[in-house]
Amino acid sequence: MLVALLLLLALSNAVKTYGQEGEGQCDLKPTLDPRPHSVSIKEFGAVGDGKTLNTIAFQNAIFYLKSFADKGGAQLYVPPGKWLTGSFNLTSHLTLFLEKGAVIIGSQDPSHWEVVEPLPSYGRGTEVPGGRYQSLINGYMLHNVVITGNNGTIDGMGPVWWERFTSNSLNHSRPHLVEFIASDYVVVSNLTFLNAPAYSIHPVYCSYVHIQNVSISAPPESPYTVGIVPDSSDGVCIEDCTIVMGYDAIGLKSGWDEYGIAYGRPTANVHIRHANLKATSGACLAFGSDMSGGISNILVDHVHLYNSHSGIEFRTTRGRGGYMKEIVISDVEMENIYVAFAATGHCGSHPDDRFDPNALPYLNQIxxxxxxxxxxxxxxxxTGIQEAPFTNICLSNITLSINSASPISWECSNVSGFSESVLPEPCPDLKNSSNSSSSCFSLLGQIGKTAVL
Known part of the structure; x- marks a missing residue:
């Protein structure tokens, strides 16, 4: 981590950081200096009438700006208007800036979305075997790239994709709004994301990603839409965000069964804070169920979870392998939540019949x-797994007001842990030995030390 943060301090002139000793990942705030070169999308023939397809204009503009990568980078300015486009790729040392009133609209014609290979840590499309539709805005193996604005909007026009999903008429897995693959020093800030076909922001195989002050929403009926999905990525900060989704608000992942195990890249060193999260049918904070590469060293604090099915949920199943460990979640306010805390070892499907049923996941130190x-x-x-119980689940200073509809306040099986000052009183499984207590306090010290490094 020390080396990583020294690198972060050495970012190019477009993304700088500052912070005081003792601050965590999210306290190393990027400041966005103007790029020395800037062009408007209109200079490349784009028309912001909501009807003209501007994919070629975006592609041509970014191809032109690529020549400024070694000259301090460049900015692509999107003025007010409705800019219809198919999927397009960004380049390194680029800022995509959406002015207030600027709306990038995803085309509803699937032929305007390129079909690409599945991610190697998933082995196939997550919804349909084979390839997947490329996301609306893409970054592949990029360095120092920014998507920001004056609260401009990126609208995925999701309903057409949701209907195809629910009617089983997809030819390929649904696209996302923004996806970065194998990229580093990425900033996404000061924007509104609407109606993603599937995920809104998906950093996968990335390092040093800062997502700040974004508003993300999709309606309650949107199937399996997710706000932000750090996936096999490290050094991620998510802060000051408002997310309202049909399924999960924030979901941490790291690959699917044998493909995730083989790829072997965990999601680690993630800090989430100051977020308002709503997840109609899923969880405000979801870990897994695709977690075969591992999830560890996660810090969540000062979050507000409301009007959702689940508040915080850990999901896995036999065949996943991997681990979820060293996770600290604190300073949480919940309102109108059906299940405050959930953990299950029986969630999720398999990509094919080649998974190893003896690859048991490991959940510890939560x-x-x-x-x-x-x-x-x-x-x-x-509900843990009999052959691999969930261990060292540590609960302290928790007060939940249970409504009259509750059949039972706690249900536990194949779990163990420690609890202190918890109301209503948890299962006996969570009131175990002093060894669990020691592990809890050790974890708190370890996570705090990592945040300071």
């Missing part, structure tokens, strides 16, 4: 502390 909740139906539903 700390939840300083949580208050009102109108909660079930405090916790924690």
């Amino acid at each position: 700390t939840l502390q300083d949580v208050s909740g009102t109108n909660i139906t079930i405090a916790g539903n924690l």
Whole structure:
């Protein structure tokens, strides 16, 4: 981490950081200096009438700006208007800036979205075997790239994709709004994301990603839409975000069964703070179920979770392998949540019949502390795997107001841990030995030390 942060401090003139000793990942705030070169998308023939297809204009503009990579980089300015486009790729040392009133609109014609190979850590499309539709805005093996603006909007026009998903008429897996693959020093800020076909922001195999002050939404009926998905990525900060989605608000992932195990890249060193999250049918904070590369060293603090099915949920199943460990979640406010805390070892499907049923996932050292909740139906539903129980689940200073509809406040099986000052009183499985208590406090020190490095 020390080397990583020294590199972060040495970013090019487009992305600088500052922070005081003792601050965490999200306290190393990027400041965006103007690029020395800037052009408007209109200079490349784009028309912002919401009807003209501007894919070639975006492609040509970015191809031109690529020549400024060694001259301090460049900015592509998108003025007010409705800019219809198919999928397009960014380049390194680029800022894509959306002015207030600028809306990039995804075409509803699938032929305007390129079909690409599946991600290697998934082995196939997650929804349909084979390839997948490329995301609307893409970055592949990029360095120092920014998507920002004066609260401009990126609209994926999701309903046409949601209908194809629910009617089983997709030819390929749905696209995302923004995806960065194998890129580093990425900033996404000060924008609104609407109606993603699937995910809104998907950094995968990335390092040093800062997502700040974005608003992301899709309607409650949108199937399996997710806000931000750090996937086999490290050094990620998500802060000051408002996310309202049909399924999960934030989902951490790291690959699918044998493909994720073989790729072997975890999601690690992630900091999430100051977020307002709503997930109609899923979880505000979801870990897994695709976690075969591992998820570790996650810090979440000062989040507000509301009007959702689940507050915080850990998902895995036999055949996943991998691990979820060293996760600290604190300073949480919950309102109108059906299940406050959930963990299951029986969630998710498999990409094919080549997975190893003996690849058992490992869940250990999960700390939840300083949580208050009102109108909660079930405090916790924690169901581990008999051959691989969930261990060292640590709960402290948690007060949940359970509503009258609750059949039972806690349900636990194949789990163990420690609890202190928790109401309603948790399962006996979570009131175990002092060894669990020691592990909890050790984890708190370890996560804090990592944040300071």
